Amino acid sequence: MLRFPLSIREKSIVCIGFMGAGKTTVGKLLARRLCRDFVDIDEEIEKAFGLPIPQIFSIYGEKAFREKERELIRAFTQQPLLVISLGGGAFLQEENRKICLSNGIVLHFDISWDSWKQRVHILTENRPLLKDKTLEEMEQLFRERQIIYSANHSQFQVDDYEAPEAAEYLADSLKLSWDIHAPQ
Numbered sequence: 001m002l003r004f005p006l007s008i009r010e011k012s013i014v015c016i017g018f019m020g021a022g023k024t025t026v027g028k029l030l031a032r033r034l035c036r037d038f039v040d041i042d043e044e045i046e047k048a049f050g051l052p053i054p055q056i057f058s059i060y061g062e063k064a065f066r067e068k069e070r071e072l073i074r075a076f077t078q079q080p081l082l083v084i085s086l087g088g089g090a091f092l093q094e095e096n097r098k099i100c101l102s103n104g105i106v107l108h109f110d111i112s113w114d115s116w117k118q119r120v121h122i123l124t125e126n127r128p129l130l131k132d133k134t135l136e137e138m139e140q141l142f143r144e145r146q147i148i149y150s151a152n153h154s155q156f157q158v159d160d161y162e163a164p165e166a167a168e169y170l171a172d173s174l175k176l177s178w179d180i181h182a183p184q
C-alpha cells in the first residue's frame with residue numbers, strides 16, 4: 001500500500017500498447033536514461049512460472065497467465081521510481097487499468113498498423129495470441145485492442161523512431177513535463 005501520495009517525479013512510468021510496439025525494448029532504454037530500475041511484467045510472469053510465455057499459455061492456460069499478470073502489476077505499481085513495461089493484453093483487465101492510472105504515469109506506445117505489419121515476422125514465435133493467425137485476424141485484434149489503450153496519461157507515436165531515439169524523446173518529454181508541473 002502507498003502510504004502517502006507520490007509526487008509526479010516519483011511515480012513509476014507504466015508503458016502500455018499493442019504487442020510489439022516496443023514497450024520492453026524502449027522501456028529498458030528509458031529506465032537507463034532516467035536512472036531508474038526497469039521491470040518487465042511478462043518477464044516477471046515467466047520467472048514466477050519458471051516457463052516461457054507460450055508454455056504458460058499451453059500448460060496453465062490464459063486465465064492463469066492473466067491472474068499472475070494482475071497480481072504482479074498490483075505489486076509493482078505500489079513501488080515508486082520504476083519504469084514498468086506491461087504485456088500487450090494487460091489493459092484488458094479493468095483492475096490493471098485503474099491501478100496503473102492511479103499509481104503511475106501511463107504512456108501509450110502507439111504504433112500504426114502499417115508500421116506494425118513490418119514487425120510481424122519477429123513477433124509470432126513468442127506470442128501465443130498471434131500464432132496461427134492470418135494477417136487479417138491480427139489486424140482485427142490490433143483494431144479491437146485500441147480502445148483499451150485509450151486509458152492513458154500520454155501517448156507517443158512510435159512509428160518514426162528507432163528504439164534509442166524513442167527513449168531519448170520520452171525521457172526529454174518527461175523531464176520537461178516534470179519541470180513545468182513540479183518545479184524543484
Ligand SMILES: Nc1ncnc2c1ncn2[C@@H]1O[C@H](COP(=O)(O)OP(=O)(O)OP(=O)(O)O)[C@@H](O)[C@H]1O
Pocket residue numbers: 017018019020021022023024025026042085086087088089119122127158161162163166
Ligand atoms: N522503435 C523501434 N524500431 C524498430 N524496431 C523496434 C522498435 N521497438 C521495438 N522494436 C523491435 O520490435 C520487436 C518487439 O519489441 P518489444 O518486445 O519491445 O515489444 P513489446 O511492446 O514489449 O511487446 P509485448 O507486448 O509482446 O511485450 C523487437 O524485436 C524489437 O527489437
Ligand SMILES: O=C(O)C1=C[C@@H](O)[C@@H](O)[C@H](O)C1
Pocket residue numbers: 018019042053086087088089090126127128129
Ligand atoms: O497482447 C497480449 O495479450 C499479450 C502480449 C504479450 O506481451 C504477452 O503478455 C502475452 O503474449 C499476451
Ligand SMILES: [Mg+2]
Pocket residue numbers: 023024025040042085086087
Ligand atoms: Mg514486452
